[in-house]
Amino acid sequence: MSQSPLASAENQTASVMLPAASNLPWRLLRLLNIYRLLLGILVVLVYAGGSSRLLGTSDPNLFLWTGIVYLSFCVLTAFSLHARRPGFAMQAQIVLVADIIAVMLLMHASGGPTSGLGGLLFVFLVAGSVLIPWRTSLMFAAVAALLVLADHTYLILFGAATPAGYVQVGLLGLILFIAALSGSYMGRRLRESEALAVQRGVDLQNLAQLNDYIIRRMRTGVVVVDQEDRVRLINEAALANFNKPREHNLSISGLSPRLKQELDGWRKDNYQHAASFNSEDGKPVIPHFTQLTPESNAGTLIFLEDSSLMSEQVRQMKLAALGRLTGSIAHEIRNPLAAISHANQLLAESSELHGNNRRFTEIIAEHALRMERMVETILQLSRREATRAEELELDPWLRDFVAEFRDRQGLDGQALAVRMETQDDVRVRVDPAHLYQIAWNLSENALRYGRSADGGMPLIEYRIGPLAVPGGIELAILDRGAGVPEDIAEHLFEPFYTSNPRGTGLGLFIARELCECNRARLAYERRAEGGSCFRIQFGTSESWLT
DSSP states (O other): OOOOHHHHHHHHHHTOOOOOSOSHHHHHHHHHHHHHHHHHHHHHHHHHTGGGOSSSOSOHHHHHHHHHHHHHHHHHHHHHHHHTOSOHHHHHHHHHHHHHHHHHHHHHHTTSGGGSTTHHHHHHHHHHHHHSOHHHHHHHHHHHHHHHHHHHHHHHHHSSOOGGGHHHHHHHHHHHHHHHHHHHHHHHHHHHHHHHHHHHHHHHHHHHHHHHHHHHHOSSEEEEEOTTOBEEEEOHHHHHHHTOOOOTTOBHHHHOHHHHHHHHHHHHOTTOOOOOEEOTTSOEEEEEEEEEOGGGTOEEEEEEEETHHHHHHHHHHHHHHHHHHHHHHIIIIIHHHHHHHHHHHHHHTOTTOOTHHHHHHHHHHHHHHHHHHHHHHHHHHHTOOOOOOEEEEHHHHHHHHHHHHHHHTTOOTTTOEEEEEOOTTOEEEEOHHHHHHHHHHHHHHHHHHOOOTTOOOOEEEEEEEEOSSTTOEEEEEEOOSOOOOHHHHTTTTSTTOOSOTTOOSOHHHHHHHHHHHTTOEEEEEEOTTSSEEEEEEEOOGGGGGO
């Protein structure tokens, strides 16, 4: 089974790939590593300052080697961050451990917590807590606070520190926990904002793809042109109207000179109503123009409306009225008509009728029979069964039909010439009964009106050939008569319209209705060498699946 366009659109929307994992955490790690590099360089420069340095006074060698090792570690970390190996979570925890150890050593070499280097732990814990889970960040804050406490205790026992420094140590430990909690909160909000932004991006991407699918598949032609008359967007319906392939750098004049003329006229007067014109595929098109954001000169949006749809709506209204009419035909028209015909027959049998009076009864009988045929045709149209399409091999079917048509008309090859041009193994999907009625109506018309002006015998031609649409097939029925005048041709398929006083005006109307029921199209054209050509253009097999 084939997919519907809606299912196809849903599949396309579902197939939109989610964005790759966010690069934001890695960027934060890189920025933090740059900060570490600067800190390592600063440590080396402080040591190079000699006796004037303010830090590293307790143990200068420890201060120097800590700075050198820390700087080397930052360089190695830069390469691992570029390669993203090991994973993000492990790298974030490793560098935070290294930060705590390095700061503790620098602080110890500079005289303990009173040196003021404990503030570096605040920076590293806030930045690290943004990148790791909050429980892990609290664990690191607790470890850092314990190390600060242990270092101060060590300095009390073996150095010059005093117990009064415990107050500063306690405050520093509290600040470290606050740093961990605040960093975790910021990290959670950052991840939520990022997830929301990613979801919005996916939604916008899906919506853009769905909008693009709808615009390209909609039946109304859509064209967007810029101020230089270059086509920026065009859907499949507009390309089909002008029989143009999709190409780059297409201009509006290259698409349709007539559309360019209408656009220029609209630009001169925005209230001007564009005129309808026939596109390259023969459909009447009405363009509608809309300016896109006039303040930015974004261009012009053009809708190409197929005016044949409006004509189709009018025709459907006529059919609805005809359907309501057929409901009352049997009682309101057929029964009185039967009474008139019966009374006329009795009157014709009277021996008192002579001369012109008997001719009047013949006229009544003739027109009553014509009305009876019209009523019967309308009732057949209203009672028509649903289409039962099947795959039909057109060439043998056409040969059988031509033989039957000639036999039932009581004509031989001398009275009726039939020329056939067919292709072997041509298959169409159609209701055979409907196709038989269509071909019969068209053949009767060709037989009635197909006699040439010199009085020669009627010639009916049947041709089977391909259409411009890939997979399309047409059956053409041609004659060599006088053709249909132009003023009549435009009303050819309207119900009850006929130039023959004996006709009902429903033959071609029914033929076209049956064609549309079978996803086919019945078209008329006047032959250049004289005569008429009716083309039954069958739909492709894919059109029956939509």
